Amino acid sequence: xxxxxxxxxxxxxxxxxxxxxxxxxxxxxxxxxxxxxxxxxxxxxxxxxxxxxxxxxxxxxxxxxxxxxxxxxxxxxxxxxxxxxxxxxxxxxxxxxxxxxxxxxxxxxxxxxxxxxxxxxxxxxxxxxxxxxxxxxxxxxxxxxxxxxxxxxxxxxxxxxxxxxxxxxxxxxxxxxxxxxxxxxxxxxxxxxxxxxxxxxxxxxxxxxxxxxxxxxxxxxxxxxxxxxxxxxxxxxxxxxxxxxxxxxxxxxxxxxxxxxxxxxxxxxxxxxxxxxxxxxxxxxxxxxxxxxxxxxxxxxxxxxxxxxxxxxxxxxxxxxxxxxxxxxxxxxxxxxxxxxxxxxxxxxxxxxxxxxxxxxxxxxxxxxxxxxxxxxxxxxxxxxxxxxxxxxxxxxxxxxxxxxxxxxxxxxxxxxxxx
Amino acid sequence: xxxxxxxxxxxxxxxxxxxxxxxxxxxxxxxxxxxxxxxxxxxxxxxxxxxxxxxxxxxxxxxxxxxxxxxxxxxxxxxxxxxxxxxxxxxxxxxxxxxxxxxxxxxxxxxxxxxxxxxxxxxxxxxxxxxxxxxxxxxxxxxxxxxxxxxxxxxxxxxxxxxxxxxxxxxxxxxxxxxxxxxxxxxxxxxxxxxxxxxxxxxxxxxxxxxxxxxxxxxxxxxxxxxxxxxxxxxxxxxxxxxxxxxxxxxxxxxxxxxxxxxxxxxxxxxxxxxxxxxxxxxxxxxxxxxxxxxxxxxxxxxxxxxxxxxxxxxxxxxxxxxxxxxxxxxxxxxxxxxxxxxxxxxxxxxxxxxxxxxxxxxxxxxxxxxxxxxxxxxxxxxxxxxxxxxxxxxxxxxxxxxxxxxxxxxxxxxxxxxx
Numbered sequence: 001x002x003x004x005x006x007x008x009x010x011x012x013x014x015x016x017x018x019x020x021x022x023x024x025x026x027x028x029x030x031x032x033x034x035x036x037x038x039x040x041x042x043x044x045x046x047x048x049x050x051x052x053x054x055x056x057x058x059x060x061x062x063x064x065x066x067x068x069x070x071x072x073x074x075x076x077x078x079x080x081x082x083x084x085x086x087x088x089x090x091x092x093x094x095x096x097x098x099x100x101x102x103x104x105x106x107x108x109x110x111x112x113x114x115x116x117x118x119x120x121x122x123x124x125x126x127x128x129x130x131x132x133x134x135x136x137x138x139x140x141x142x143x144x145x146x147x148x149x150x151x152x153x154x155x156x157x158x159x160x161x162x163x164x165x166x167x168x169x170x171x172x173x174x175x176x177x178x179x180x181x182x183x184x185x186x187x188x189x190x191x192x193x194x195x196x197x198x199x200x201x202x203x204x205x206x207x208x209x210x211x212x213x214x215x216x217x218x219x220x221x222x223x224x225x226x227x228x229x230x231x232x233x234x235x236x237x238x239x240x241x242x243x244x245x246x247x248x249x250x251x252x253x254x255x256x257x258x259x260x261x262x263x264x265x266x267x268x269x270x271x272x273x274x275x276x277x278x279x280x281x282x283x284x285x286x287x288x289x290x291x292x293x294x295x296x297x298x299x300x301x302x303x304x305x306x307x308x309x310x311x312x313x314x315x316x317x318x319x320x321x322x323x324x325x326x327x328x329x330x331x332x333x334x335x336x337x338x339x340x341x342x343x344x345x346x347x348x349x350x351x352x353x354x355x356x357x358x359x360x361x362x363x364x365x366x367x368x369x370x371x372x373x374x375x376x377x378x379x380x381x382x383x384x385x386x387x388x389x390x391x392x393x394x395x396x397x398x399x400x401x402x403x404x405x406x407x408x409x410x411x412x413x414x415x416x417x418x419x420x
Numbered sequence: 421x422x423x424x425x426x427x428x429x430x431x432x433x434x435x436x437x438x439x440x441x442x443x444x445x446x447x448x449x450x451x452x453x454x455x456x457x458x459x460x461x462x463x464x465x466x467x468x469x470x471x472x473x474x475x476x477x478x479x480x481x482x483x484x485x486x487x488x489x490x491x492x493x494x495x496x497x498x499x500x501x502x503x504x505x506x507x508x509x510x511x512x513x514x515x516x517x518x519x520x521x522x523x524x525x526x527x528x529x530x531x532x533x534x535x536x537x538x539x540x541x542x543x544x545x546x547x548x549x550x551x552x553x554x555x556x557x558x559x560x561x562x563x564x565x566x567x568x569x570x571x572x573x574x575x576x577x578x579x580x581x582x583x584x585x586x587x588x589x590x591x592x593x594x595x596x597x598x599x600x601x602x603x604x605x606x607x608x609x610x611x612x613x614x615x616x617x618x619x620x621x622x623x624x625x626x627x628x629x630x631x632x633x634x635x636x637x638x639x640x641x642x643x644x645x646x647x648x649x650x651x652x653x654x655x656x657x658x659x660x661x662x663x664x665x666x667x668x669x670x671x672x673x674x675x676x677x678x679x680x681x682x683x684x685x686x687x688x689x690x691x692x693x694x695x696x697x698x699x700x701x702x703x704x705x706x707x708x709x710x711x712x713x714x715x716x717x718x719x720x721x722x723x724x725x726x727x728x729x730x731x732x733x734x735x736x737x738x739x740x741x742x743x744x745x746x747x748x749x750x751x752x753x754x755x756x757x758x759x760x761x762x763x764x765x766x767x768x769x770x771x772x773x774x775x776x777x778x779x780x781x782x783x784x785x786x787x788x789x790x791x792x793x794x795x796x797x798x799x800x801x802x803x804x805x806x807x808x809x810x811x812x813x814x815x816x817x818x819x820x821x822x823x824x825x826x827x828x829x830x831x832x833x834x835x836x837x838x839x840x
Binding site: 396 | 446447526542620639643645646647663665672673758780781785788793795796797801802819832833834836837839840
């Protein structure tokens with residue numbers, strides 16, 4: 001923390017340095033980029049002591065400030081977590097280079113050769129909260145996709161992030177990549193977030209990662225194009241034609257396997273035709289797993305179920321808590337989802353092909369699953385190898401974002417003196 | 421023009437009606453959508469008298485208000501222009517339906533079947549100026565791509581647009597499509613533009629088409645995601661290894677074939693090694709074609725060439741006017757383009773493979789052409805069949821936007837009781 005806070009001018013200066021360096025990175029071969037990624041992974045391990053010492057400062061500051069223990073847990077780095085971080089970056093070296101991929105191509109009637117080719121965005125801004133591992137993840141993904149990156153982490157992780165960025169910058173330099181492609185934006189004041197949001201022309205895309213408040217404020221205020229990530233009020237709809245064993249397993253997994261993540265289920269819809277059989281069974285199973293249930297009249301008739309309000313249906317609990325409701329039809333389930341969903345992930349459990357087809361066509365979310373847990377909406381599960389976030393918006397990228405989603409395209413058109 | 425201007429509430433009400441209707445359109449088959457498009461084209465011809473009468477009102481108002489004749493020409497409809505408009509809409513019926521296209525698909529290790537499928541955005545807002553043909557074009561493209569559309573044209577074309585929208589709504593209804601998918605947003609006040617820009621959650625994407633002022637104000641002020649279109653400060657770079665005959669033909673075509681369009685050339689860069697030979701030749705050719713030249717010292721040494729300022733290099737003339745400069749190398753040409761380009765289209769004229777490769781890799785524009793006129797950056801020329809605009813931004817779509825660019829995607833994941 002410095003005495004004088006970082007100004008907008010300072011942030012733009014970082015962006016200008018990132019832009020300058022991005023020109024070289026955009027032309028770097030995959031071999032160069034992979035060597036830099038391996039050097040980054042090696043350096044995270046070789047200089048672990050330095051990073052852990054910096055992290056200990058952050059943790060001590062958080063403890064002194066009375067930060068809740070679950071937040072401190074997310075902030076804390078260990079040898080094991082550093083090793084995971086390094087493996088994540090090393091893994092990106094093994095992935096295909098999206099830059100230069102020909103998305104489409106043809107020869108036009110007049111002989112012009114047309115190719116649409118993936119190219120880096122240029123300069124990416126990341127704005128994120130607590131976890132310092134995002135610093136290394138984002139740096140690795142941006143480097144492989146040919147983008148310079150401005151990293152604006154949380155002030156609570158300022159020392160950790162500074163140490164990680166110092167290590168990564170040194171590492172890429174040993175591989176012949178300009179270290180200015182990785183920039184740490186000081187977290188000494190909220191003004192640096194504002195500066196990023198106003199850096200149109202300097203920053204090509206902003207990706208906020210964190211809580212709903214952070215994301216909505218960036219989306220509302222930024223003049224830089226934003227990719228919206230993460231908020232997930234995800235539904236599981238158990239259809240009249242569901243296999244109830246599969247339904248119980250999917251609902252439990254979607255709600256309880258990990259509660260703090262955006263692809264966890266937050267709301268359960270059950271077709272009226274099976275409510276008599278299924279409601280008592282799923283209530284018992286959820287309660288046994290420690291889940292608090294907010295239900296409609298049918299659910300609330302069960303012991304221990306609290307009555308649900310519209311606010312419950314709209315809530316992303318991120319906890320052992322779920323809203324639940326009986327619906328008269330697939331159409332009513334779809335209408336409920338239209339009203340309350342955050343358009344992240346919804347699942348239907350059914351053995352009826354017609355119901356599955358209608359649900360997947362009509363539900364307008366980033367991912368729609370049939371007979372599978374909402375927890376599968378994830379770059380790792382989808383086989384992308386790396387994930388920068390899960391987009392819940394419709395422009396550019398929707399759903400888990402891997403390396404190709406971190407690129408734009410351009411058309412390269414080759415002629416031989418062609419004129420119109 | 422109404423006595424009380426349309427309020428934000430009114431615009432949101434239109435968006436809500438569009439959203440409701442969009443659900444059905446998203447599920448409509450290609451056959452239904454094509455029937456609606458053919459009905460739209462037929463109706464534009466069958467009800468030509470009505471549309472022309474409304475247009476005559478707009479033209480009379482513009483003339484009475486002293487509007488310049490070139491603007492009135494853009495506003496004026498004729499039987500021939502209406503026929504073109506109808507043919508444009510009919511042509512969209514012949515194009516492939518982007519909705520449902522599987523962009524990628526695989527079966528994961530655990531047996532989950534993954535498909536990424538094109539889906540409509542939902543509700544598209546178009547904000548555009550003078551030409552009433554955009555009304556029919558945009559309605560046709562949005563309908564085929566499964567999107568409801570809010571059309572906010574210019575107040576100068578209010579009567580024409582109202583007549584065209586009335587005809588199109590009637591036509592789609594005859595084909596079984598809810599006419600609420602096409603909405604005219606009143607142009608009685610700038611507040612309706614503001615309302616569209618603030619309609620986040622109601623409108624999925626805004627596409628402004630028109631002058632630089634309109635586009636930049638929408639980009640700066642909108643909280644709805646925007647696709648930026650159109651401004652083109654396009655360069656032609658004539659390399660040391662250029663075929664000078666091709667170079668003259670390309671520069672003349674790019675500058676003079678049509679001057680009012682975004683893909684016309686606005687700036688000429690010439691390699692120093694050929695300046696002695698090429699500069700006098702191209703100056704003579706441009707001057708013979710009536711082009712005013714703003715040049716650096718080398719160009720300004722020729723008769724009739726005015727000295728260029730940085731402002732000239734940054735100007736999109738959209739007229740028989742060009743800036744011109746000699747550069748020492750391909751790298752200097754690239755650096756000049758980085759500084760002044762609007763990232764729309766740049767061309768290199770060269771027979772040197774190395775120079776072409778460097779230029780196409782390093783120039784970060786929507787389209788980069790080799791030995792071809794900048795005028796080819798166009799959806800029609802690229803074979804897209806229809807074009808909603810030319811994106812000059814990096815998110816989502818870049819370059820000419822056809823039907824696929826008017827869609828988002830979603831993941832459909834099918835399992836058999838899969839849990840993590």
